[in-house]
Amino acid sequence: MSEYLVDIRHERLSFFTPAGEVKALNDVSLRMKDGEVLGIVGESGSGKSVTAYSLMGLTADNGKIIGGEVSFNGHRIDQMVEKEIRRIRGKEISIIFQDPMTSLNPVYTIGNQIEEAVRVHGDKSRKEARARARELLELVGINEPDKRLRQYPHELSGGMRQRVMIAIALACEPKLLIADEPTTALDVTIQAQILELMNELKKKLGMGIILITHDLGVVASMCDNIAVMYAGEIVEYGSCDDIFYNPMHEYTKGLLKSIPKFQEKEYSKLVPIEGQPVDLLNPPKGCPFAPRCRSCMRICLSRKPERMEFGDGGHYSRCWLRQKEAFEAGGLNGMPSVGGVTVAGAAPAGAIPNDAVSAGSGMETAVSEKPEGAFPQETREVDS
């Protein structure tokens, strides 16, 4: 059995629509150990939910895994039929959705809904299930659990409803909890409380957690590792420190510049990432971020960046600029160094096509080939 709880290899997943094939995941690989907390960040439509749901065998009717392998806890999810996956879903993997109001059934009491979750995958009697429901409410920090069990969702505050959703998700003692934007619908104070609760639960129960969010601040507080997604690809992966203090992809750098820094003495302007997300019906040939990247080079428009590793902690990115920097530091044939980080992944000989590194053949600004208006005029200069 794989040593990984989650082991996704080169997954490609498409949705088939009347307008054409939406290439939602393009060569996604991801590994996660037992008890690890992984953050998946990226803007709307980047494939965060699709990646996590495919682990539960949840793809819409028009969706299909068209390549690669998706394994969870030793099960090859991509090869299983719905009936087999159903035994795993809700037992070994649970999910918390963004909006607890739409996920809870308004006509059943909180008690009914948690008990149902407890009984569906176990052989507990009604009485045992009620006792477990009470226990779960206490675990997620809900006061007066006996009273709450008799209440309906509309009688609870937003924060409490989200706690109930977490209790339901924990009912089967999952090995992996997927939290899809679990705090987006809540106000800031309640968001912090829910994150604190999840942190406590992680320590107490030791389960793996995938935390999906577009908010880098959220992942910073609780994740071990972070996968940054863009247009259906993982463009950078690393530990929290790698991503926050040593980002190696231009999109990650853009994300970091666009979050407020409270510790700064003076107000600094937030820098938005300009431009539009990629049309996944017609994704670009090269780097998907190229139309919005201020450092775009010609090669970025025509060839997908190779994966490049930094150090031996698993940090990698897919960005031609890093390959160029390593090459210029004399790294690709020797002991490379990029931004003070040794490139252990070795950027294998030939990773940068020979023709691309010679002057005037790829690794210079892509100005002449950029679509008009793709990024502001004054930012088009790049060292080459």
Ligand SMILES: Nc1ncnc2c1ncn2[C@@H]1O[C@H](COP(=O)(O)OP(=O)(O)OP(=O)(O)O)[C@@H](O)[C@H]1O
């Ligand atoms: N059933 C579907 N049919 C067609 N396209 C789909 C379908 N489900 C998802 N997609 C597309 O797949 C891509 C990835 O979607 P996904 O829901 O994973 O994005 P996300 O990163 O979770 O975004 P958000 O932050 O908005 O939730 C998007 O372009 C989305 O439009």
Ligand code: SF4
């Ligand atoms: S430099 Fe090139 S490869 Fe790197 S993010 Fe920009 S467009 Fe993509």
Ligand SMILES: [Mg+2]
């Ligand atoms: Mg989503």
